[in-house]
Amino acid sequence: xxxxxxxxxxxxxxxxxxxxxxxxxxxxxxxxxxxxxxxxxxxxxxxxxxxxxxxxxxxxxxxxxxxxxxxxxxxxxxxxxxxxxxxxxxxxxxxxxxxxxxxxxxxxxxxxxxxxxxxxxxxxxxxxxxxxxxxxxxxxxxxxxxxxxxxxxxxxxxxxxxxxxxxxxxxxxx
Amino acid sequence: xxxxxxxxxxxxxxxxxxxxxxxxxxxxxxxxxxxxxxxxxxxxxxxxxxxxxxxxxxxxxxxxxxxxxxxxxxxxxxxxxxxxxxxxxxxxxxxxxxxx
Numbered sequence: 001x002x003x004x005x006x007x008x009x010x011x012x013x014x015x016x017x018x019x020x021x022x023x024x025x026x027x028x029x030x031x032x033x034x035x036x037x038x039x040x041x042x043x044x045x046x047x048x049x050x051x052x053x054x055x056x057x058x059x060x061x062x063x064x065x066x067x068x069x070x071x072x073x074x075x076x077x078x079x080x081x082x083x084x085x086x087x088x089x090x091x092x093x094x095x096x097x098x099x100x101x102x103x104x105x106x107x108x109x110x111x112x113x114x115x116x117x118x119x120x121x122x123x124x125x126x127x128x129x130x131x132x133x134x135x136x137x138x139x140x141x142x143x144x145x146x147x148x149x150x151x152x153x154x155x156x157x158x159x160x161x162x163x164x165x166x167x168x169x170x171x172x173x174x
Numbered sequence: 175x176x177x178x179x180x181x182x183x184x185x186x187x188x189x190x191x192x193x194x195x196x197x198x199x200x201x202x203x204x205x206x207x208x209x210x211x212x213x214x215x216x217x218x219x220x221x222x223x224x225x226x227x228x229x230x231x232x233x234x235x236x237x238x239x240x241x242x243x244x245x246x247x248x249x250x251x252x253x254x255x256x257x258x259x260x261x262x263x264x265x266x267x268x269x270x271x272x273x274x
Contacts, residue, residue: 030178031219041245042212129223136216143210 006060007053015054025128026121035132043139127164134160177222177235184236188243196247205248206255212245 011019039046
């Protein structure tokens with residue numbers, strides 16, 4: 001669980017709560033803002049949830065999002081001032097050819113890194129999406145189906161969430 | 175096409191159409207009864223996040239814009255009904271309210 005939830009500095013309208021949630025789940029922040037707006041006008045709880053999030057969630061320490069392909073920028077800078085550098089930063093790149101573009105190896109590494117991250121965030125996206133869909137159906141059933149009420153729905157939802165958490169933690173221990 | 179642009183474009187079209195319908199009553203529906211279906215928007219957004227295919231995303235965006243338009247018109251109609259009820263309760267004719 002290296003990933004942590006922060007209030008975003010980049011995707012920020014009010015407090016950056018929606019942007020932070022969007023960065024955590026790797027979703028378009030517009031969709032999260034739309035969800036909050038729906039909650040505000042539909043259930044009336046959106047403002048409360050947002051304020052609680054604003055208080056609870058710490059601000060992100062990162063000012064700007066770090067680009068994934070750091071090596072690319074390092075290469076460029078090393079190519080530019082290999083001549084006059086006494087910098088200790090550049091000593092790592094002395095073996096690199098001066099005329100080379102960022103080599104294919106770097107791109108491959110970057111791609112592997114990206115795909116690993118993408119798989120994780122895709123599973124997170126799926127969890128988030130399914131949770132939203134289930135919650136939507138629960139509220140809808142509450143309104144339109146007589147024999148059903150939150151008395152049944154939310155406990156089962158909680159059981160499901162608990163089961164998912166246990167399952168994921170079991171995978172990580174193995 | 176960006177989904178946000180699609181949403182706003184189709185939202186204004188639907189909203190305008192429903193507004194015109196409000197004057198001419200081509201279809202006689204009181205949209206205020208349909209405010210309760212807002213949780214379907216959650217389902218639509220979930221499906222958009224799941225990102226099955228481009229066509230489903232477009233359909234979901236258009237449907238959600240239609241739904242939002244219906245809900246907003248429903249809110250307006252409900253407020254309107256409320257106004258008239260208040261007037262009736264106060265035994266005031268609407269003419270006095272609207273053209274003093």
